[in-house]
Amino acid sequence: MILALQQAFSYQDADTIWEVLRVWLNTEPVPGWRFGPFWANALMLVTALVFIFLLELLLTIGIQIWERRVLGRMQSRRGPNFLGNITTRQLRGFMIPIIVLLAIPAVLYGLEYWTPVFWPGRTLTIVTAICTFLAFAVYLVYMFGYYWRQGLADALKLFTKEDVVPLNADRFLFTLAPILVYLPALLSWIVIPFGVAIIGGHYCYYMVQDLNVGLLLIIADFALFLVAIIMSGYASNNKYALVGAMREAAMLLTYEVPMLMSLLCVALFAGSLNLTEIVERQSMTWAALPLLPAFVIYFVIALAETNRPPFDLPEAQNELLGGYLVEYSGLRFALFYVSEYSNVFLVSAIMTVCFLGGWKGPMFLGPDGLWLTSLFWFLVKTYGLVYFFIWARATMPRIRIDQIMFFAWKFLLPASVVALAITALGVVNRHPWFNANRIWDTEKYDYMVVTTKEALTMLTAAERAFFWGYTVLTVVFALFLIWLAWRVLFVRRRHPLKRREVTWS
Amino acid sequence: MLNDRLQQLVRAAGGDALLLDARQHRGLVTDTSDLITMLKNLRNDGFTRFIDFTAHHLGAKPNDDNQLAERFALFLILRAPKHGHAQLTLKWNWPGAIASGRGVPPWRDGSQGGTSTAPTDDEPSAAVDVDADLAALGVASHAFEKAPALEELASGNGDATHHEPPTSPQTGYNKDDGAGQPDGEPSPAGPVTAHPTLSHIWPAAGLAEREIFEMTGIPFAGHDNLAPLLLDEQFVGFPLRRDYEPPKRPDYAGALLKSREEQALLGLALAAQRGTPMTKLELEEQRAQMGSPQQDDDREHGGSRYSNNDNTSGGAP
Amino acid sequence: MTRISDRRLELRHDPLLTEKVVYSVGPQHPSLPAPVRLVVQADGELIERVTPEIGYLHRGVEQLCARRSYAQCAALLSRCEWLAGANADYLVSAAVEQLAGIEVSVRAQWLRMLVLELSRILSHLFWWGQLGLEAGQITAVFWALREREPGLDLLELLSGHRWHHGWIVPGGVRREPPAEFYGGLARFSGRLREALEHFEEFFSDNAIWVNRSELIGTLNSDYAQAHGASGPVLRASGVDHDLRRDAPYLQYDRVSFSVPVGEYGDVLDRYQVRMEEMRQSLSIIAQCVEAIAHLAPTTGGAGGPARSAGEDGGHGGSPHQGIEVPAGEAYIAVEGPRGELGLSVVSEGGPGPARLHLRSPSLYHLHLLDELCRGYLLADLFVILGSLDIMIGEVDR
Structure with a gap:
């Protein structure tokens, strides 16, 4: 099998797992089966969709557990931390082996990196693969050990509920809307690079299709999501649903523009819309550092994009009774529900890929491209970002629709324009800070990738001054943005009350 | 404790008629002929804050015309913020209300011409022409319209329920001569006397008046919306009057017990006749031939412990 | 009277003349504390x-009370004011005492004050959670209930009941508080002081919350007074009126506390007034405990001061079941958590009232909603409703 895969690589310059399998199936058909290219492609398409579907379900369930635990802790109530199959004490029992298993390869790498110790052959790769696999297995056992009853109960309830379609509803659109909500949430997963494997000396990404316009596809999918939401709100024949859909429309249309601006910063920085390319450009530094303003802006927009608090006003549970969800029940509601959590994972994954270096772990752990460590680091970063989503939900009241408009048009849009301008200037001037530390080598007529420190030594004095000026400018602007966001979002207090003191007797 | 100045103010507002009990913060209004002027004076003198307005039904007693006249005690509680938040309770008696304890509420649809018979046969005199009564009072019938309906609001006619107050200022609250009545005949159940509304003096009194009207039946002339506040629109009667009896409920449990009992007796009798026990099917057939006891009116099966017919149980413990 | 809300609507008038929409909020809605439409x-x-359309919770309490004894009336009325049932108990007891001319011992008055203030704090805590829910923040509910729980345990320790504790009875209180009550009260107070600071950080300093509440649902002081507002709603509109200070009952003229007054009458002012009231109530409770410690119990043991008033105040039955109250009328008012809670009683002699009427502050506050909400957005309706702290039980009675 491995040999066949290696052979498949030699046929074509394939770089995703799905592509490798497809090529292999085309060129080395199973004996006795007559696979033409069409059927091979069709089979692989179905396989990929099923795989993505299962992966989405798995990771979405993980987000739900994560959210319930964190929310229960923040709201100081007895939630899954104290009740259910796995309590906090048992969780510690699960966490300790995971941490130990992940520490073993780290220690080995660290020894090789910092001391003259040299591990022979493929020792490190094999040890890392085994340890990470075991840690992942323990995580899965924990997840399903806790969740299988609750998840099964939820799923059973939703699947067996009566499917109610309101009288005078637009039946066709009412049926179509949940599907259209779910499809973009599913389709975007095709282009997310979860990690990288090395098969036969080639880099082989964990993704279905390595599109050159991956970022564009994701943005387009979000636009489709908006259409589906408006469709559901209109088709429900309900005032609350219509108001919710209208709020969603206003909010998402408003937020599309600064979202595009902030993602454009990333595209300029990496010089590509290809998501694997974007990750590879962050070998030396995370894009979140030079693009900190864009990262802050995109994080706020990600909250709004997924209808998470404090921007959950389209489905405000205690105002609009769920907004556009109000008439949906059973399986249709389940589609909305899954797609919502799927979107949460999706925007976190986009932030991980575009700003936090994707699957790449800390540099002292050695080269990336390890089979399962890459997946591990990707999930750690993504779930870490999801934590901030949950934190916001536990902390902030809901913003009003006009305040959201105000915030987006008068704060986020100018800020994103300034961030884009700074990034563009930096990229055009071949500033190492904004070029993923790629330095143009006139002798080779190509970029060469160096660390920031090395890049600085290669610059002239004027260029170095330019570098520091730009860096300071970016940092100051980012600090200003953070201060402003803090002021707008968190700290505000009115004058104290008048008190009339009375003392009797 | 009302201070001296406030006592003077109250005496000035109410004249000699207002017998003031300064220690208890209470006043008794003996002459209600110029009530509104007096209350306006009180308001102008500093009792700007309306606290509460409530009515107590004292019962009915025959008057000179050999008819039953209603008697009510009305309590008005006021507060004077500028005078140390002094509190004043005014009490006065009021004769008359919409006369029937089981009458048809006036906000109901007038499909029966405003006249309706009482739902039970044991109160034959309870029929009352409410519209005629109200006309006698000079109270515009649109004052009793329902709360705004969704259709009205949605039709764009947003001010459907915001009526102007009656054009002719209504002060004839002691009127019992029936001047405005179409045929001049008196209403069948005694004089109906509308109280002047206080909502022009204290806006908050409007709510209390709505509640008083639906609970005791005292109408308030000049009130712009006397729709029921707490009770259902279909509710019949004025529950805080002493002659109020809650409607009898059908005695389902008693009827069931009785039919079971009859069924058992019937079965026993037939079985004794035949010598063998009867099956259920046979029993059903027999009952169908003899006529089912469940066809009877439920009201006739009173007397069990579930029924509401026992009047003695309703008194004070 | 020119309504400011009309002017507000004119200013924000839509020149396109689009069609109006009518939302029916309730009677079942997650933002509503109880059924109201x-x-x-x-x-x-x-x-x-x-x-507002009310009456969904109407149980005919006044009609029922006209046929029952005072003890039963107190139980019924505390079901109307379920978050601070001690107020209803106190109202009935004070009415009976005024009509029958019963003197209550000073110690019992201090004890009553303590429980009334404790009820106010517990009610306000519930309100804080409810307001958080209205603003879209469910964490507030859990935090508020977490802090409220020890207070309910204290009341359970006192009377055996958590909500409807008929502890205040005509003549005094039902029994002496157990010794561990005061320790628990001190712990509760200390914990709540910290929690209030925490609440301030969580909510009052939050810019989203300030934006959602500042100059939203403003209530003119003239309009508020004319339309029967009372309590925190009235004080937030700038009217400096508190029955505890201006018409002192019990021993309120012996304690020192301050009355917070708002300026704009908006949601934020109502919020701040109630937050400040909780702190003042804590201070009053501390003074009550101090005063009680210096007063010897009138009668020792489990019987308590209530026994002296009731004719058959034995261990079984209700101690004031058999009181024959002389004929007369009384109006008793108390500064409840939601405003002036009043009770008009007409007695014609006998063990029960001939007529009893509860003056409900929430009834008037609920009907302020029209004026408060005109010209604001739909999302503001719920925040305004939460800031009014409507208790449907006392609206519908």
Whole structure:
């Protein structure tokens, strides 16, 4: 099998797992089966969709557990931390082996990196693969050990509920809307690079299709999501649903523009819309550092994009009774529900890929491209970002629709324009800070990738001054943005009350 | 404790008629002929804050015309913020209300011409022409319209329920001569006397008046919306009057017990006749031939412990 | 009277003359504390009129009370004011005492004050959670209930009941508080002081919350006074009126506390007034405990001061079941958590009232909603409703 895969690589310059399998199936058909290219492609398409579907379900369930635990802790109530199959004490029992298993390869790498110790052959790769696999297995056992009853109960309830379609509803659109909500949430997963494997000396990404316009596809999918939401709100024949859909429309249309601006910063920085390319450009530094303003802006927009608090006003549970969800029940509601959590994972994954270096772990752990460590680091970063989503939900009241408009048009849009301008200037001037530390080598007529420190030594004095000026400018602007966001979002207090003191007797 | 100045103010507002009990913060209004002027004076003198307005039904007693006249005690509680938040309770008696304890509420649809018979046969005199009564009072019938309906609001006619107050200022609250009545005949159940509304003096009194009207039946002339506040629109009667009896409920449990009992007796009798026990099917057939006891009116099966017919149980413990 | 809300609507008038929409909020709605229906006429999301429809919880309490003894009336009325049932107990007891001319010992008065203030704190805590829910923040509910729980345990320790504790009875209180009550009270107070600071950080300093509440639902002081507002709603509008200070009952003229007064009458002012009231109540409770410690119990043991008033105040039955109250009328008012809670009683002799009427502050506050919400957005309706702290039980009775 491995040999066949290696052979498949030699046929074509394939770089995703799905592509490798497809090529292999085309060129080395199973004996006795007559696979033409069409059927091979069709089979692989179905396989990929099923795989993505299962992966989405798995990771979405993980987000739900994560959210319930964190929310229960923040709201100081007895939630899954104290009740259910796995309590906090048992969780510690699960966490300790995971941490130990992940520490073993780290220690080995660290020894090789910092001391003259040299591990022979493929020792490190094999040890890392085994340890990470075991840690992942323990995580899965924990997840399903806790969740299988609750998840099964939820799923059973939703699947067996009566499917109610309101009288005078637009039946066709009412049926179509949940599907259209779910499809973009599913389709975007095709282009997310979860990690990288090395098969036969080639880099082989964990993704279905390595599109050159991956970022564009994701943005387009979000636009489709908006259409589906408006469709559901209109088709429900309900005032609350219509108001919710209208709020969603206003909010998402408003937020599309600064979202595009902030993602454009990333595209300029990496010089590509290809998501694997974007990750590879962050070998030396995370894009979140030079693009900190864009990262802050995109994080706020990600909250709004997924209808998470404090921007959950389209489905405000205690105002609009769920907004556009109000008439949906059973399986249709389940589609909305899954797609919502799927979107949460999706925007976190986009932030991980575009700003936090994707699957790449800390540099002292050695080269990336390890089979399962890459997946591990990707999930750690993504779930870490999801934590901030949950934190916001536990902390902030809901913003009003006009305040959201105000915030987006008068704060986020100018800020994103300034961030884009700074990034563009930096990229055009071949500033190492904004070029993923790629330095143009006139002798080779190509970029060469160096660390920031090395890049600085290669610059002239004027260029170095330019570098520091730009860096300071970016940092100051980012600090200003953070201060402003803090002021707008968190700290505000009115004058104290008048008190009339009375003392009797 | 009302201070001296406030006592003077109250005496000035109410004249000699207002017998003031300064220690208890209470006043008794003996002459209600110029009530509104007096209350306006009180308001102008500093009792700007309306606290509460409530009515107590004292019962009915025959008057000179050999008819039953209603008697009510009305309590008005006021507060004077500028005078140390002094509190004043005014009490006065009021004769008359919409006369029937089981009458048809006036906000109901007038499909029966405003006249309706009482739902039970044991109160034959309870029929009352409410519209005629109200006309006698000079109270515009649109004052009793329902709360705004969704259709009205949605039709764009947003001010459907915001009526102007009656054009002719209504002060004839002691009127019992029936001047405005179409045929001049008196209403069948005694004089109906509308109280002047206080909502022009204290806006908050409007709510209390709505509640008083639906609970005791005292109408308030000049009130712009006397729709029921707490009770259902279909509710019949004025529950805080002493002659109020809650409607009898059908005695389902008693009827069931009785039919079971009859069924058992019937079965026993037939079985004794035949010598063998009867099956259920046979029993059903027999009952169908003899006529089912469940066809009877439920009201006739009173007397069990579930029924509401026992009047003695309703008194004070 | 020129309504400021009309002017507000004019200023925000939509020149396109789009069609109006009517939302029917309730009677079952997650934002409503109990069944009540709000018919909201709006221009898009801009509210033009709110008409409350009440009566869904009407149980005929006044009609029932006219046929029952005072003890039963107290039980019924505390079901109307369920978040601070001690107020209803006190009202009935004070009415009976005024009519029958019963003197209550000073110690019992201090004890009553303590429980009334404790009830106010517990009610306000519930309100804080409810307001958080209205603003879209469910964490507040859990935090508020977490802090409220020890207080309910204290009341359970005192009377055996958590909500409807008929502890205040005519003549005094039902029994002496157990010794561990005061320790628990001190712990509760200390914990709550910290929690209030925490609440301030969580909510009052939050810019989203300030933006959601500042100059939203403003209530003119003239309009508030004319339309029967009382309590924190009235004080937030700038009217400096507190029955505890201005018409002192019990021993309120012996304690020192301050009355917070708002300036704009908006949601934020109502919020701040109630937050400050909780702190003042804590201070009053501390003074009560100090005063009680210096007063010897009138009668020792489990019987307590209530026994002296009741004729058959034995261990079994209700101690004031057999009181024959002479004929007369009384109006008793108390500064409840939601405003002036009043009780008009007409007695014609006998063990029960001939007529009893509860003056409900929430009834008047609920009907302020139309004026408060005109010209604001639909999302503001719920925040305004939460800031009024409506208790449907006492509205519908």
